[in-house]
């Protein structure tokens with residue numbers, strides 16, 4: 001009899017797994033269980049074009065309805081998996097029923113980290129993870145309104161860019177001394193800070209939000225001892241992996257479900273992919289990635305392993321962010337100790353930052369410079385050594401940079 | 404709905420009805436058409452949605468942006484009729500559009 005697969009969580013990784021499993025020859029029935037009201041959709045546009053209103057909801061969905069039918073995949077929405085029983089190989093659903101599996105894929109993603117300060121529960125405090133969040137925010141997201149954004153990371157800044165474009169009055173509160181500090185180099189942080197300032201966005205660095213003030217509704221944010229009047233608060237302070245199901249089932253978790261480089265947990269029937277996982281990356285460090293790339297590539301590797309074609313996951317991590325007309329593309333994982341080399345002039349709004357580690361290209365960040373990004377990604381993948389003077393010399397075409 | 408005909412590298416034709424406003428890339432990846440990877444989901448950031456546009460249709464398409472041009476440089480085995488399908492929006496005028504898919508996107 002063919003194996004039955006259950007996938008928990010109906011997002012980016014889940015859909016990729018369904019698609020890849022069928023291509024790789026997995027013949028058994030697949031049940032995809034998701035707790036949202038919608039079939040699998042892409043999240044990146046939520047804080048970009050969809051929030052701006054230039055991307056129709058229909059287009060968010062990763063697959064046409066027919067895809068699931070044709071893939072022999074039963075899609076069960078509005079359904080939460082509440083427990084895994086590894087002895088009987090069943091999962092329990094929130095309606096109390098249970099379903100048997102032979103193979104299980106956990107693709108539960110993350111949830112937003114909540115603000116815990118006083119006033120955090122007030123109406124007008126928003127988060128951005130799913131379609132429902134955007135729909136809630138959209139009603140108040142009107143020109144002239146004052147929005148206080150907590151956190152100067154990707155989500156906060158993408159929302160800031162859209163808000164500024166739509167005529168809101170925007171203030172970003174960032175606890176660190178620079179933007180996207182966990183993710184990008186200082187030259188890149190500084191460039192984006194200047195761009196946001198040009199667009200009229202106020203950024204308060206080294207300023208943590210201490211409280212949200214208001215009687216029945218948000219009226220302001222208290223930060224650094226000052227009260228900043230606001231009509232809306234958008235919180236973007238990171239996410240927490242949905243690893244509790246795995247943990248309760250006795251699987252190892254550590255800020256993420258621990259998987260090997262095939263996406264397998266210590267239980268050979270249970271795999272995990274996407275934002276909810278922690279794995280040892282290509283550089284030998286334990287990492288948890290939150291990206292479309294990781295969701296797709298890890299799901300592909302799970303599919304390979306489940307169909308007996310296991311291959312080690314070693315793709316270069318990559319990511320992008322859109323703010324105004326700036327496309328930031330990143331490949332590789334930078335470290336604070338890397339040597340950074342700026343290629344091109346940030347004033348032209350088209351440049352890149354290369355990261356060298358022991359002389360080898362370890363990461364690249366590119367703004368409106370797709371060729372630098374593409375070549376940089378390849379240099380990272382191949383572990384190529386490039387002289388810093390060459391990287392900085394724009395007279396040398398990027399395609400010939402490695403010499 | 405306009406129909407787009409996706410021709411696989413092996414010559415198989417897959418006609419698909421694609422809603423106006425969606426990209427040619429979306430018409431393929433949302434409907435189990437293999438041959439377009441579209442790793443970045445249409446952000447013009449990966450060059451894995453490369454197609455060869457049937458010459459008869461080339462002139463009906465909007466010109467490439469600088470970004471598309473720059474990214475196309477990284478697609479495998481490009482030709483003058485190469486485009487990134489995530490940058491092509493389906494319109495009623497494109498009913499019957501024929502695109503050929505490369506042997507591989509990676």
Ligand SMILES: Cc1cc2nc3c(=O)[nH]c(=O)nc-3n(C[C@H](O)[C@H](O)[C@H](O)COP(=O)(O)OP(=O)(O)OC[C@H]3O[C@@H](n4cnc5c(N)ncnc54)[C@H](O)[C@@H]3O)c2cc1C
Pocket residue numbers: 008009010011012013014033034035036042043044045046047079080081082107108109110128129130155242245273274275276289290291292293295318319320321322
């Ligand atoms: C606003 C926003 C913008 C982003 N922008 C970018 C970007 O520009 N580039 C980029 O690379 N990445 C971006 N990301 C990140 C990217 O969207 C995620 O990395 C990706 O969605 C991860 O896919 P996933 O399948 O692991 O999780 P998800 O897509 O989050 O899917 C997990 C699903 O599982 C469901 N679930 C959880 N527990 C259960 C349960 N017990 N039972 C049933 N269902 C359950 C969840 O509700 C969810 O629907 C963005 C994310 C957000 C929120």
Ligand code: FES
Pocket residue numbers: 428440441442443444445446447448449450451452474487488489490
């Ligand atoms: S889908 Fe990535 S460039 Fe077209």
